[in-house]
Amino acid sequence: MTFKDKWRFVQQNMKKNKVRVFMTILAAAMGSCFLIVLASVGFGLHDSLIKDELESRAVTKIDIYGTSDEDQLGFTTKNISELKQIENVDAVRQIQSLDETNFHLDGYTNEMPSAIAVDFENEKQAGIELGSGRLPEKKNEIVVSSDFAKFLGKDGVEEKDKFAEDGTIKSEHLYKEEVLNKEIELEVSTFPEDGSEPRTATEKVQIVGIEAAPANEYIYTNSVKTTLELKRTLDEALHVTDSYTEQGDPLFDQVEVYASNAESVETILKSLDEKGYLAYSNLEELKNINILFNVAKAGLIIVGTIAVLIASIGIYNTMTMAVTERAPDIGIMKAIGANPKTIKQIFLMESTFIGLAGALIGTAVAYLISFLVNAGVPMILEQIFEEEIPATLQLSSIPFLLAAISITICLVVTILSGSRPAKQATNVDVLRALRREI
């Protein structure tokens, strides 16, 4: 008997009991939908938490915080070249910190942002993202963080009146104009360890680029990136020598290595250890978070499966009734010469169709619910708590894997629940069925 003919039998059988089949599909769909929606909360929150890390390339970033040579105060250019040679290293970001800095613009000052000098070619490789403008091409060009302007406060206002609760400048004291392409005065101060008078140097610099806002919008970043050449000019003006070797090569305070992918981080860490570098990666922490969330997601899927199991009782019931009702027909078919395997396959196909239809409908509805939850719940929460919900926060997420797991669970459960009635059908006694005794 061909598959097509078996399917025709299934269709004929289902047509006879449309309402019962519909209700059973509905039960399976509800079970499947419940499973997906429940687990999607775990997937959504997990995604929200790790998204920032992944988007900021924190997963592939390895911080080098020292070398085994305790006498060495920073990282030399030789160290940088050595790090670049390591296999699967995409970029090496070398950083020189600036001392205490203030930025003045038309009677407004941004006090002490985090200021560093970097090689912008390396920054490009490390994946720096600009919201507007471009990367510096000349010595006196700088890039500022997206929140830099929020910390440009009017000079002469007392500290206690100047700042809002969230640490930014109150709007009435804030610099209102666009800062991109503005020339701004950079003032660097150094406090010599010998106790002599602090020294100050100033340079006119131009803001040529503003970094893209970080994924987690609830954290403010007030930082500036300058060129290494500018840092050298300022150091010379301040007579600072500890950022350079005796030969005049720069010494970097901080080095970050970027792996080409998350899988190679571990190998690079091993290699760094062998070469005598002290390194740390966020990946380990992220792995723990992943394990925790994966356990939670598995738990939610198990709870959701209970709903599918309840739905499977309906399928079992429907199929058992179908076998009982069709026992005389089964008897006739067997008397003519239908193989018991064929009979079993017809009933299994019917229960599989019910399960598959339920799973697909349930999955489609779950996607719709997930969309509505993500669109509606933040709005409701914002109304109730009067607080802005971060755009990255996702309450429900249904990756393909979850949909596939749900459909598989639904299919396996329905096939199992249909297998006993299918076996009952094969065991129908021909002679009793023909005498209508079943």
Place this chain on the structure above:
Amino acid sequence: MITIKQVSHHYTMGKKAKETIVPVLHGIDLHVGKGEIVSLIGKSGSGKSTLLHIIGGFIQPTSGEVAINGTMITGWDEGRLADFRLEHIGYIFQNFQLIPSMTAAQNIELPLILNGTPKQKRKQKVEDILRQVELEAFPEHYPSELSGGQQQRVAIARALILDPPLILADEPTGSLDSDTEADLLSLIRKLNKQAGITFLIITHDQEVAAIADRQLEIRDGQMLKVKGVMPV
């Protein structure tokens, strides 16, 4: 065509520990030749239906051997017997045993579907057989829309559709009036003469038994009387 050697059968009745054994057949020997019409008569409970069910492979004998068309079928599992039945045996029942939700054509088509015959070929074969049993005007009629005689013709068409060499008929005229019975008997004779199909017919109707080349009687599970001569 059919060879039965020392077939005995008994039923076990009642629950475990309180079972009673009811003997039905005692050491039956039978040979039915190819192209023969053999009738088997006997009173109710004599064991004739049980013998037919053993030959059809619906029940296994307690002891003895059954061979159809030279193939020993004793001890086979249900699946193997079903496949064998589909290809070698056509069955005609007293109360037709048609599937009520299927039309006459669909009922006849059923064995062809089961053996995987392509759709186009199925259609042609069903049309041919409907003509043969003079039901070409009723292919889309459901069993409930047909007379008893027409229903039995549908059942015969279904039994013949795969051209089996053997037809087992269990009281084929039991639900028919005398006119229809006569038509059916002439159809059986025609099929036997034209296609050389072997018939084993169970009946307690002497008129039906009379069309057979040989008449056998079973009484109390034993083959008693043989009327007619077994062909060489």
